[in-house]
Amino acid sequence: MFFRKQGNTKRLGSRRAFVEALEDRCLLATVDIAAVADTTLYEDLAGAISNGAGDHFFAGRTRQGEIRRGLVRFDIASAVPQNATINSVSLQLHVSRSRPGSDTVSLHCVLAAWGEGNSNAPGAEGSGTAAAEGDATWLDRMFGAGKWDQAGGDFAAPTSAGTSVGSIGDYTWSSPQMVNDVQGWLDTSSMNFGWILKGNEGSNSSAVRIDSRENATIPVRPVLTVVFTPDNEAPTDISLSSSSISEVADVTQPVTVGTLSAVDPDTNDSHTFALTSGPGSANNAVFQIVGDELQLLAGTSLDHETESTLSVRISATDAVGLSVVKNLFIAVDDANEPPVLETPLADRVVVGGTDIAFALPPGTFSDPDAGDTLTVSAELANGSPLPNWLTFDTSSKTFSGQPADEDAAIYDVTVTATDSGQPGLDSSDTMRIIVSKSTAPWQSPVNRLDVNIDGFVVPIDVLVLINELNAPLHSDDRRALVGLPTAGVGFFDVNGDGFATALDALQIINFLNENAPESESVIVVQYGSDIERQLAIDERRARETSAAEQSSDPKHFMDATPTKPSEARRTQRTYNDVSLDEVLDELF
Structure with a gap:
C-alpha cells in the first residue's frame, strides 16, 4: 500500500x-x-x-x-x-x-x-x-x-x-x-x-x-x-498517566511526570501535544513536552508547603488539525523534610552539690511538614548515655539532676529532634554543661589553667584574664568572683582563692615558661584524654608545692607578684598569635 x-x-x-x-x-x-x-x-x-x-x-x-x-x-x-x-x-x-x-x-x-x-x-x-x-x-x-x-x-x-x-x-x-x-x-x-x-x-x-x-x-x-x-472528529479529552510528582529541589535534568494521551472518536488517529497559554496555565513555564511526555524542566524546585498543586494547560491536535484543550492539575507530594533548629541551645554552668533543672525553650525545634510530631532525645555528643546525675524527660523536654563535686567536668550534650515522617528525619544541636566544684566554682573543672575551656593552655588564657582585670576593679585590685561564671566567658580563679587577680595570670605564665621549648616562647598543651590531663595536673601540683617552699626567695616572689598592678588596666586586647613576651609586657 x-x-x-x-x-x-x-x-x-x-x-x-x-x-x-x-x-x-x-x-x-x-x-x-x-x-x-x-x-x-x-x-x-x-x-x-x-x-x-x-x-x-x-x-x-x-x-x-x-x-x-x-x-x-x-x-x-x-x-x-x-x-x-x-x-x-x-x-x-x-x-x-x-x-x-x-x-x-x-x-x-x-x-x-x-x-x-x-x-x-x-x-x-x-x-x-x-x-x-x-x-x-x-x-x-x-x-x-x-x-x-x-x-x-x-x-x-x-x-x-x-x-x-x-x-x-x-x-x-x-x-x-x-x-x-x-x-x-x-x-x-x-x-x-x-x-x-x-x-x-x-x-x-x-x-x-x-x-x-x-x-x-x-x-x-x-x-x-x-x-x-475521512470522517474525522476532533479529540474530546486529554489524560496524563500520573497526576502527582514528589517535591524536589533544583533538579539537574528534566523529570518525566507522565505520559499524555488523547481520547479521540477516530480510531488510530495521531496527536500532537503542546503547552498552551490561557486560563489554567499558571505553571506552564516549568514544564516541557517531549513527544507525548510531560517533563519538569531542569533547575526547577517544587515545595509542597509553598505550592501543593500545579496547573498546566495542554492542547492535543489530531492529524487533520482539530484539537482539544484541557487544564491538567498535578499534585506536589509532600516529601518528608528534617526538623529545623530554631533556637540554638545555650551552654550552662552548674556547681557540684546544687540542683540543675531547665527545659528546652518552646520552639527550639520546628518541622516544615504540617502534621509531623517531634520526639526529642538527649545523649552525650560522643553517643554515650547522659551521666548518672543528669536525666532528660522527653515529654516535658526538661533536664534535671544534681552533680557532686567529683562529677566536676565538661559535658557536651547533644539534643536531637526526630520527626514522625517516613522515613524519620532528625536535627540536633549540642550544648555544653560545665560542672565546677563547690569549693572553687570559678575554677575550670578540667584544667584550672585553661581559663576559656578550649582544651588548650596558651597565652590566650592569660589575655582572657587580662581583659577581665582591665575592667573596673575594687580598691584592693582584686575582683571578687561571686555567683557562677558564664559558659564561654572565663573561669578566672586559677589559684582557687575566690578572686580574679594578676596572680591567676602569673600561674599560667609560669606554667608556659616552664614548659615552653627553648626555641619557642609559647607552648600549647592540649589535654586529649583524662589520663593525660591528670598526669599534667599532678606534675603541675608538684611544681607548685616546690615553688611554695621557696617563697622566701626574692626572685620567686618577683615571679609571683606584679610590680606594676596599676598598669594592668590598660586597653583590652584580642589574642592573635601573641607571643609570651607581649603578654608579659602588657601585664607588667
Missing part, C-alpha cells in the same frame, strides 16, 4: 491510511493499496488448473480458444478509515504480453469468496499448472473446499469499468461504478471479493498477460489508488 499527496507518491510499509492534504478545510487523502490476492481462472472441464503464486494472471481467449479470466482483490478496510467517503478510484495494471490490436478488458464485481493457493505455473504461465489446496479454479472458489455457482466464477453482469488494452505497458481502470464498489467494500468489508477481469472472449488469440502481486519487479504489481475524505 502507498500513501501520497496528489502528484507525489511514496511507499509505506503499513496498511493504515494517513491524511496527506488539507484543501479548503476539506481533507482529501490519497492511498495506494497493493493487491492481497490475484490469480487466473483457466477454462478447464476438470477444474484442476491454477496459478495462485505465479508472476502473472491472464484475461481473454488463447489461440486454442480457451478462456482466461483474472481475479484481483484489495483490502480496503485496512487502508481507508471507517466512515470515510470515497471520492475516486483507479486501478493500475501492467500488461507484459499481448496480441496485435487492442481489446477491451472489463472489471466486474466478484460475488463470492475465492482463494489463492501455492500453485506456480512454469514458463510464460499461459497454461497454468496443477491446482494447489485453496486455489481458485474454473470450477472451484477454493480448490477442494468450495465450488462456484457458475463455472468460470460468480460475478456481477454489469461492468464496473473497462479500458482498451493493446501493446505492452501500463493501463488504468477508473469509473464512478468503481467508486461505488470500493465504497461498498469499505462499508461492508465482508462483501469485498474483488474484481474479475474479462477480456475479449469472443475471439481467439485475444488473451493478455498481466503482472501479478508476486512479480519480482515491484513497480509492475497491481495498485489500487483511492482518494477519500
